[in-house]
Each structure stands twice: as C-alpha cells, then as structure tokens.
Amino acid sequence: MEHSYDFDLAVIGSGPGGQKAAIMAAKLGHKVCVIDSQRMVGGVCVNTGTIPSKTLREAVLYLTGMQLRDIYGASYRVKDEITISDLLSRLQHVVGRETEVIRAQLIRNHIELLPGMASFLDPHTLAVESDSTFEHRTLTAEKVVIATGTTPARPKHIKFDGVRILDSDQILALDKVPDSMVVVGAGVIGVEYASIFAALGTRVTLVEKRPQMLDFCDPEIVESLKFHLRDHAMSFRFGEEVASVESSGRGTITTLGSGKKIAAEVVMYSAGRQGNTAQLNLDLAGLTADARGRLVVDSNYRTAMEHIYAVGDVIGFPALAATSMDQGRLAASHAFGEPANELHGLQPIGIYTIPEISYCGKTEAELTGESVPFEVGISRYRELARGQIIGDSYGMLKLIVHSENRSILGVHVFGTNATELVHIGQAIMGCGGTVDYLVDTVLNYPTLSEAYKVAALDVANKLRAVARFTNEMIISEPSTL
C-alpha cells in the first residue's frame, strides 16, 4: 500500500551534514524539511565550533600584529589593549553572515526550515518542540537523516559555571581576555584555543593525559609548534590527568592526579565530545546509540533502520565539517537512488593553531612501520622570497616520496597558509602524480607554493645521489651487488 508522508526527507540538525543532505535531496526533486533550534541554524559549525574559532583566530592574528613582527619588530601591535568586544565584533559579523547564507540556500532550494528540537514518535514520525515559540508539531517523513552533531563532554565531578570553569562552547562568552588559563585536553580543539589565547598574551597551561599532543601529525612539525607555543609562555603537562578543579571569585585551582596544583583565572575543558542523541527517543525509531551517544552506520551512512541515515559528528571519526558535508550529500544520494562515488580515501587534516598545520597522506613513522622506502624533501619559508615578504621565517613544507616509483606519499606543511597549500599535494597524490610533475612544472613566483618546487628538487637531488652511488658500485664491483 502506498503511504503518503508530509515530507520525502526530514533532516534533524542544520550543521554541514544536515544542510548538504537536504540540498542534495531537494536537487533530486524531493520535498524536504530541516529541523533545528532557531538559534542554531548552521549547527555547531557556524555557531559554536569551526566558524567562531577560525574567526577568532583571524581577529587575533590581525589585532596582535604578530604575523608582521619579523618585519616591524617584536613590539609591533595593531592595537595595544585587545578587548573581548574587539574580538567578538568580527565574530558576530561572520556568524551572522554565514547564517544568512545558509538560510538563503535552503529557501532557494524550497527546503522548509522548522525551528525546534526533534524527537521520534515512531520510525517515520517526528515531534518538533519549538524552543522559541513553545509550539509543538508532528510530521511524517519517508526518510530521515540524523545530523545532530555533538556537545562538549562534561566530566560529572567538574562544576562547570560558565564563568571560571568553561567548556569549549562557553569560551566564546568570556567577558575579558584572561591573564591565565588551564586548558584540559590537547586534542585539536584544546590546542587550537590554547594557541589563540597564548597569542593574546594569556599564560596557558595545557594538560593532557596522553604522553604527547597531536600524535597523528608529523613529529617534527609538532615539535616546531611546541617551540612556538613555549615562546608564547605556554606550559605543557603531558601524561597528567585532572583530578579536580575548584573555583572562587578570584580564580581557579586545578589539581592534577600527580598532586600538582595550577592556579589560573579560568579553566577550559576540551576533553572530547558527546553525540547529541539523548533527546531523540531513538528507541521509538528502533535505534540505539553507543555510550558516547554515537550512531553506527554502514558505508552508505545508513543506520540499522533502512530508511534512517546518520551523518556528521554524530557518527564519530573524523568529525570534521569538511567530511560531514560530503557524508550528507552521499546519504541523500543513496536514500533516493542517485548514483554517487564513495569519498576519496585521501583526505587532508587542517589544524588551525597559530601557526597552522596541515597534512595529507602518510607520515614518515607510518611508512617506516610499513617498510615502504621513501625520501624526504624539505623547503623552509625563510628561503622563499614570499616567506620573506610576508615575514614568515618559521614555516616549512615536507614532501615524502616513494624512493622507487617516485610517487608522492605525504605532504606536511607548517606555517602561513598551510591549510590551503596542502591541497596542491593532495591533488597531485589523488591523480597518482610523481615528484617529477613538480620538478618539471613552472609555479608562480614569488609564492608560498614555490615550497613544493624546492622540496621536490630536494627529493630529486637525494634520489639522484643514491642512484649515482649505486650505479658506481655496480660498475666498480659488479660481482658483489
């Protein structure tokens, strides 16, 4: 029997995953709605996560003038006293504009944006409770995409007050730039915010229970970052767990498992995130989440229920805005039988610390573990004309190349525009290119992209030296080789 539903697709959550799922389904001619809280259009990405943190970083880079200190001297500043309102005005402007863009995109694709929080009444029926007008409605949908994202995990024994003890969402509501701060958790969020506040002059202590930070990145680049952060008066407490945090009107004391005590004006927790599924009444849809609130999906982003898909942070790794968008597009394509390719396995990682890090492909340690022979070429920004012009003397680009077939296996960048530059390497790797493409290609000058050319020539020189030596050995001692 044909069943008629209010919508062909209901999307829960308007972050990057939800938006792209909705737009893809609308492009395929389906009737679509997106449900989210009135104040969260654009999701965590636009309101509390990616966009606010990246805008804050840009404002800090500009106002502190730190990028130009190599040129104008260590005391160079655009503004002597940087206030929270200096930082927030730019943030509000960008967030406001981004929200408008998203609303306009949904409207022009005839997607209904329903304000409120959704929960299942049965596998095809949703209740929507408006958090602004106290209205309540129910709707039915043939297919559902869950794109509800995550919220900061809050350990139960820590008394978050939003003033002295904050999570990474609340950090945007600080009323002044703190003189000192403890950041708990050196994941990407913790290290990014720690570097932003250190650049503002806050004395930051970063506490992490693992023995190192960002251990998935190239160790040489992580060392360079740590050197920079120490230079901005940051202290590291690795291999240490937080036992308790106490706060008073005057500040906070963080006690570590080892007994150390750290005094600071504020403490920010960035120790992981929890999937937003508790509110969904998943059992009424025939679904369950794991202990961290996350949903399991197959390679088409389909949950255990055939007509319900899940995308974005709520399905866990890699939990990036970039991947969430494509997951949403692919889930909607699959739901409505539109052929689509799987995502390319080669995905970049961008870490917006000050200075920034980005990479794509393998690290030296991974390749050594896999017994893959490789050669490394390095280019330092201080030897590039563009590096001198912009005053970046610390940046570097590392190219890892297979010693035998000369294919590019990894590119690791540290410094200005790292998160943009990485895509050149990604494109060459994705198309199966070798280091010779870079050796034989003319690049604009003076640019930071020239780093690729310099690193490629460095690799080519090393490979040639090995080849020449080997050939000489063969000629002089043919019987021993």
Ligand SMILES: Cc1cc2nc3c(=O)[nH]c(=O)nc-3n(C[C@H](O)[C@H](O)[C@H](O)COP(=O)(O)OP(=O)(O)OC[C@H]3O[C@@H](n4cnc5c(N)ncnc54)[C@H](O)[C@@H]3O)c2cc1C
């Ligand atoms: C501080 C920070 C910095 C980040 N920086 C980067 C970065 O530089 N680059 C990058 O790629 N990624 C970054 N990320 C990760 C990125 O923000 C996420 O990967 C991305 O936002 C996930 O998108 P999503 O589609 O899962 O939805 P989200 O953006 O997580 O949004 C989920 C939405 O669902 C809504 N929702 C939840 N429950 C319900 C319900 N029951 N009913 C209706 N709506 C509901 C929420 O209100 C929210 O609006 C960062 C994250 C944080 C926290």
Ligand SMILES: NC(=O)c1ccc[n+]([C@@H]2O[C@H](COP(=O)([O-])OP(=O)(O)OC[C@H]3O[C@@H](n4cnc5c(N)ncnc54)[C@H](O)[C@@H]3O)[C@@H](O)[C@H]2O)c1
């Ligand atoms: N630039 C980007 O792409 C970007 C930026 C920010 C966030 N994100 C995404 O957001 C997700 C969440 O980031 P996150 O940093 O919150 O989570 P995370 O899980 O990556 O990091 C949390 C860190 O906190 C540590 N930790 C946990 N409890 C601790 C304790 N009691 N004491 C000391 N250390 C403790 C953990 O060992 C871990 O290293 C990431 O998976 C990432 O994909 C991406």
